[in-house]
Amino acid sequence: MSQQNDQSGMSRKDEEMVNELFQSDDGQIRGKIKLSDFLILIVDDQLINRQILSRGLSDLGYKTAEAENGLVALAKMKRTKPDVVLMDIDMPELNGLETTRRIRTVPEWQDTKVLMVTANDSVKKLKQALSCRVDDYIVKPIKITDIDRRIRQHLNLNNAT
Structure with a gap:
């Protein structure tokens, strides 16, 4: 049996399942949560890493923005408030740990989720990241489906399209 995908990439069966989850008791459809409603800021000094994450997340439906270091990330956050920041640790100008510390001092950014995405798997770096109040610590390499x-x-979006 063929399952036709719509523009969102979901099969008809998946779409029906999502619609059921959003049905209220009286049968009315509640507003759907769309991944395109969420902005993901990708902060990494390596262009290829930013491009891979940006492309993969955009293909899934998220809006993305990129920054090559912590200073650029903070400037972008002042203009547009991301829902999630995917933060590398080791970057020039301002590293991911210090950038996260600064993010946590700004009241309007308190609910922004910061996920460290790094090749550094040392216990020392993990402890440092946790002391900066990161929401998650993800060691590269990682698949885009795992990031998603x-x-x-972290955003409680398990049924978003």
């Missing part, structure tokens, strides 16, 4: 799953968990 972690983002959805």
